[in-house]
Amino acid sequence: xxxxxxxxxxxxxxxxxxxxxxxxxxxxxxxxxxxxxxxxxxxxxxxxxxxxxxxxxxxxxxxxxxxxxxxxxxxxxxxxxxxxxxxxxxxxxxxxxxxxxxxxxxxxxxxxxxxxxxxxxxxxxxxxxxxxxxxxxxxxxxxxxxxxxxxxx
Numbered sequence: 001x002x003x004x005x006x007x008x009x010x011x012x013x014x015x016x017x018x019x020x021x022x023x024x025x026x027x028x029x030x031x032x033x034x035x036x037x038x039x040x041x042x043x044x045x046x047x048x049x050x051x052x053x054x055x056x057x058x059x060x061x062x063x064x065x066x067x068x069x070x071x072x073x074x075x076x077x078x079x080x081x082x083x084x085x086x087x088x089x090x091x092x093x094x095x096x097x098x099x100x101x102x103x104x105x106x107x108x109x110x111x112x113x114x115x116x117x118x119x120x121x122x123x124x125x126x127x128x129x130x131x132x133x134x135x136x137x138x139x140x141x142x143x144x145x146x147x148x149x150x151x152x153x
Contacts, residue, residue: 025032033039037049044050063069086101093100133139134146 030039030043033042037046040046041050041053063074064071086103089098089101130139130142134143137143
């Protein structure tokens with residue numbers, strides 16, 4: 001019994017089993033795509049997630065490209081619908097025996113807001129000063145750059 005465990009047929013090291021991979025790759029495609037969930041979705045290993053991703057991307061493409069719907073319009077419509085639902089929920093909570101929605105109170109502090117506004121005011125005034133210098137002819141180099149090379153600014 002002891003001898004049978006020691007004597008095992010060994011394969012020579014020169015004989016290696018090679019796995020045939022398309023285009024002579026060294027690593028599997030799953031590893032090339034980075035492994036994990038994104039690779040599973042791209043390779044359709046989790047069919048439900050891949051199908052839902054493909055469906056949502058197709059719906060977004062149809063929405064924005066074919067129907068010419070804009071992202072800002074979509075965001076505004078979603079916010080209006082959410083506001084309407086919150087209003088209806090807050091009015092109908094007594095009829096459906098649910099608690100009213102807890103909407104947090106949002107307040108903007110005055111000091112940070114004034115600091116941001118003052119910084120923006122300084123930047124806008126500097127921009128107007130540069131435009132005034134260009135328009136009045138004081139800075140010929142910037143005038144030519146604006147007129148002939150606007151992407152260089």
